[in-house]
C-alpha cells in the first residue's frame with residue numbers, strides 16, 4: 001500500500017507528495033527534523049522530540065507552521081492513516097521555497113512533512129553479537145559551526161563519517177570533537193562502562209542531546225548504577241569493559257570492537273543487556 005504523507009496540511013499519496021526544487025531545505029539543508037519511534041501505536045517520547053524540534057527551529061529562526069497541539073494531531077493522523085503500530089515517524093520542517101540566494105527571509109512559508117513508515121534498523125543478529133565500529137577521522141562539527149546540539153537537515157558531517165565506516169566494512173563510526181574527545185556516533189550517542197561505572201560524553205563535547213540517551217541515563221540510575229558525564233578519549237573506548245550506543249532507530253546496541261580492539265569478552269556486556277531490556281519495558285508500557 002503506498003504511504004500517505006502529510007505535506008503542508010494535507011495527507012497525500014506518496015507519489016503526489018512533492019516539494020519545490022527551490023525549497024531551501026533541498027538547496028541548502030536549511031531546516032530541522034526529528035525521528036520518532038512508534039511502539040504499540042504510541043508515539044514514543046513525543047514531548048521530548050517536539051521540544052527538541054522547536055528548540056532546533058528557534059536556533060535557526062525557522063517558524064514551524066503549526067503549534068505543538070496541532071502538530072501532535074497531524075502526527076497522530078499520519079500514523080493512523082498508515083496503520084503504523086510499530087514504526088517510525090520522520091518530521092521535517094524546511095525553510096520553504098525561495099530563490100537561489102541564501103537569504104532565508106525570502107522563503108515566506110516553511111514546509112512541514114510528516115512521514116510514518118516501518119523501520120529496519122540494524123539486523124537483529126547484530127543486537128545479539130554486538131557491532132563493530134571504527135574511529136572516524138572526520139571531526140564532529142565545531143560548536144561555533146553547525147552546533148551538534150541542533151538537529152538540522154544538514155547531516156553532511158555525519159554522512160562523511162558514515163562513508164568512512166562503510167569503507168571500513170562496519171556500520172557505524174565514532175566521531176571525535178575538535179579537541180580530540182569523543183563526541184558521538186553518526187546517529188547515536190556513546191556510552192562505555194569501566195569498573196561498573198557508566199560514562200558518556202557531555203553534550204558540550206559535541207553530542208546531540210539524545211532522547212534515548214537521556215532515558216537510558218534515567219534507567220541506569222533507577223538501577224542504582226553510577227552514570228558520569230565526562231570527556232572521553234579514544235583510549236577510554238579501547239580499554240572499557242562495555243561499550244554501547246543509543247538512538248531512536250538503533251535503541252540500545254552493544255559495541256564489541258573498535259579500531260580492531262575487542263571490548264570486554266567480545267560480546268555485549270551485562271549492563272548493556274540490562275539497559276536494553278529496561279528500555280524495551282519502557283517501549284511496552286507508558287512511563288509516568
Ligand SMILES: Cc1ncc(COP(=O)(O)O)c(C=O)c1O
Pocket residue numbers: 035158184185186187188189207208209210211212213246247248249
Ligand atoms: C547525530 C545524532 N546523535 C545522536 C542521536 C541519538 O538521538 P536520539 O536518541 O534522540 O535519537 C541521533 C539521532 O537522532 C543523531 O542524529
